[in-house]
Amino acid sequence: MTKLLEMNNHTLRFAAGGVYRTTRLNVASLALATSSPFQFSGGGGYCSIPSRLKLTCYATLSAVVKSQESTFDGKEAALLVDELRINFNTGRPKSYEWRISQLQNIAKMIDEKEKCITEALYQDLSKPELEAFLAELSNTKSSCMLAIKELKNWMAPETVKTSVTTFPSSAQIVSEPLGVVLIISAWNFPFLLSVEPVIGAISAGNAVVLKPSEIAPATSSLLAKLFSEYLDETAIRVVQGGVPETTALLDQKWDKIFFTGGARVGRIVMAAAAKHLTPVVLELGGKCPALVDSDVNLQVAARRIITGKWACNNGQACIGVDYVITTKDFAPKLIDALKTELKTFFGENPLKSKDLSRIVNSFHFKRLESMMKENGVANKIVHGGQTMEDKLKISPTILVDVPEGSSMMQEEIFGPLLPVITVSKIEDGFQVIQSRPKPLAAYLFTDNKELQNQFVQNVSAGGMSINETVLHVTLKDLPFGGVGESGIGAYHGKFSYETFSHKKGVLYRSFDGDSDLRYPPYTPEKKRVLKALLSSDIFGAILAFFGFSKES
């Protein structure tokens, strides 16, 4: 095995038809050739594949590689960027035909490899098949279909009105690709968060390097394999790896960096981008609150909260419900409803439920466990609290009024723990939200229109759903992105296209109607006409032009 892995250090480089191409022997194909016992490791975590999962797709076998020596350094990163830049400069990725063909290949890839992808997600996160389909595959597919359908419209230059100051002229806004872009994705929705931005980058005609998260290794290597199989390798590449590889990539000059992950790394990415004046999109997270009023349909509200917490990758989602705020009187009722619905969803023993994802690795498992065991927190558990370390499972857990200073209320939880904060009246909940950094999403459950308006007006967040959780993210008509601590920039649907495009203003002028007004030598008459023109006062301008002044 070791020997085979060393082969991975070799890269082949050849030129074909003026297009440079580096071929990296990939680990997946090597692993495939050997029939080594299957072991799986994810960023320090360790677990064996449950026997009931029949592996029909061997592509994901590459996860056997436990610690791969880093072969991708700054030099190689520089070569890669150079190569992609040369290929971008040929103008090929800019063409409509290229973009469409790549998008169609992505759609085809999702259709044909659905099973492989679902299995990789299962390996990385024990993600239930339907959840994987709902949250990752179908979302990505529909983004892709939308892009295919709309691309012509998106690419069409927008004609805008010009003013009397620049008369006679016509103007357009033309979108152009930025160039070579880097996408760094996250482990919690490793397929969606990788492919969705790639769709945007391709729609806009860029060359792309994708760095999937090493914490979801099965999906990462599957993406590397599938991309080279389905997409144009001369312009779309996957680089696998962890911190050293990411560092090597960030040292390069990109035309845009799109990052999904935590705020701490977000800062590092933006600081690295500053060196090259590279614009960034940072999709971060934050503590997303759900404010629940007492007038709601309990069952529906409880189910939607559960969907936004546990049925959403078991709380490991940047838009998942982080905590609930409700009134003191209503809290017991809400908690009862949550308990009942949790039972319907995940059965008597949720640790055994196959409808719940596991915690991604033992690092995060321990983090969540210690969060739960903290002083003053452990005694606040009113439901759940069970853990199963070998399977990396934590049962849906509800806590009431954990102390404000606890790490559970200070950090993004990113797991199946749901603290409920009680306030004496619902409006006080605003203050609880506003006293924290701006979250990526904020949720409100109420039928009270007035409260809805106040919430929309006064709470700042990336996006919001009223009487819903998470669903706003699936709407391609709405921009998805954070504000403040929850991020910079937005994407989804047309916004993805725009995120990866530069909007170039184009002004067409004719040579008629040139007047000396604009030019020196300057005279008081010229100033008078200019004044009228700048205030769009055509009549005044004509008067002034003939030597009359409205002022005189």
Next chain:
Amino acid sequence: MEAMKETVDQSLREMRDTFASGRTRSVKWRKTQLEAIIEMVKDNEDKMSDVLFQDLGKHSTEAFRDELGFVMRSATTALNSLDKWVVPRKSNLPLLFYPATGKVISEPYGTVLVLSSWNFPISLSLDPMIGAISAGNTVLLKASELSPNSSAFLAKTIPSYLDNKAIKVIEGGPDVATILLQHQWDKIFFTGSPRVGKIIMAAAAEHLTPVTLELGGKCPTIVDHHSVSKDMKSIVKRISGGKWGSCSGQACISVDYVLVEQSFASSLIEMLKPVIKSFFGENPKESGCLARIVTKKHFQRLSRLLNDPRVQASIVYGGSMDEEKLYVEPTILLNPPLDSEIMNEEIFGPILPIITLRDIQESIGFIKSKPKPLAIYAFTKDEKFKTRILSETSSGSVTFNDVMIQYMCDALPFGGVGESGMGRYHGKYSFECFSHEKAIMEGSLAMDLEPRYPPWNSFKLTFIRLAFREAYFKLVLLMLGLKK
């Protein structure tokens, strides 16, 4: 500096309190402030012209065209369009989501920092401020210390016209900027050089603050004489206006250099010379129509560029300088070496290199080999060439058959790409530049679809598949139990 730190802390606290009070969110407040800006410019026309003359020797007509008039127009546009801009944008939801609705509302970022530049000290300060106010933010402005009279004027006058609990001006140089950048802002808007732009962005990264960087670059001007020979008279005027007519070439969208075919270079130069004379007379230094170089440092930079012996040898017109008056004569160079400093940094002064090519089509390759400029100007009537320029080069903007005037067209986004900056403003884009677009979905608790929830089974999977395809008829069949 301790006192300055205290002032900054105090100002920030006050602005944050004002923002938290919600006052700046009301459209009425925004309009009152915009009206006050217009009034301030109207009331202080003479004073503004004076400070611009003191800082840069700008003629009052030039000052009106590029700064006062521009600001008034920008504020008027914002004032007239604000009601339209603030309306939430409704969005269509798939039928499956019925009865939910979706919309996008623009909310102010909060407290924003505007760092402006010395070359258009009034308009580059007030124009971003107009955007920030339109979007409902509180703003702190630091104007450039290199145009001290304008900076002092703004610091003194703004508080007496605008809400001084929400809009503040602080004067100072890099040390003050450093203090400002240590604080957390909700947005930073910077106009200046790429070098400082990098520093600003790195500082902003610390607090995850979004930035708009309006930088510069070498804006090329292509003259395709084959297709425009009839119009050369206005072309040379437009080029001269774009080089010498606006702050003596000290503008980020000035014509930096001209690309022309070898055979036409000498005719172009012969046509430019009389235009310069008609603009500034026999003695431009005394004409009063040519702005001066802003500081000694910049004067020395320009004289260093020009004193390279190889560059000296390329002077075909002008070239004289007067350090005491900070005056550089309108100067034309023919083919200075491409590796000289003047061809590799933004000139930002009244020197115009003319670079000759064998074939004007080569200009595309020439431009592509350099960092992306803020603007590309091309004089041509050849539609094929226009298309090539548009699709093969990249720049903040492109203007055909004129120069600089795209700045006046507020229907177009103004901003750079790559080395020339990030983000855009002007007109509605200024409003967007200072707004967060918040996506909102309003659902109802009355209707609920069972297949959304676990425990998962194959019926639910089929349901969701159909739903995603928006195959409603099949969905109905499935619900009725008629479809497997």
